[in-house]
Amino acid sequence: MLQIPCPWCGPREEEEFRYGGEGMPIPADADDATWARVLYVRSNPAGSYAERWVHAAGCRQWFHVVRSTLTHELLEVRPLGTPDGEATP
Ligand SMILES: [Zn+2]
Numbered sequence: 001m002l003q004i005p006c007p008w009c010g011p012r013e014e015e016e017f018r019y020g021g022e023g024m025p026i027p028a029d030a031d032d033a034t035w036a037r038v039l040y041v042r043s044n045p046a047g048s049y050a051e052r053w054v055h056a057a058g059c060r061q062w063f064h065v066v067r068s069t070l071t072h073e074l075l076e077v078r079p080l081g082t083p084d085g086e087a088t089p
Pocket of ligand 1: 007008010055058059060
């Protein structure tokens, strides 16, 4: 089973978390076409993929994860609101 390191609680089993979709940035002045892309289009890369997760059975905090879609290795975990780094495609 996958272990996800919550930025606040530390490593926990995957079943404590819920997937929140792709972690792409949403501009403050996004128009309808941008919102449609954010809500309905997934990039589906072979490699690094930025996602949002919530620790639903724990602290209930949202955070970003960069995961390899090839190996499921977690390459980066950081709280929302921190500098984008590699977590934004
Ligand atoms: Zn947590």
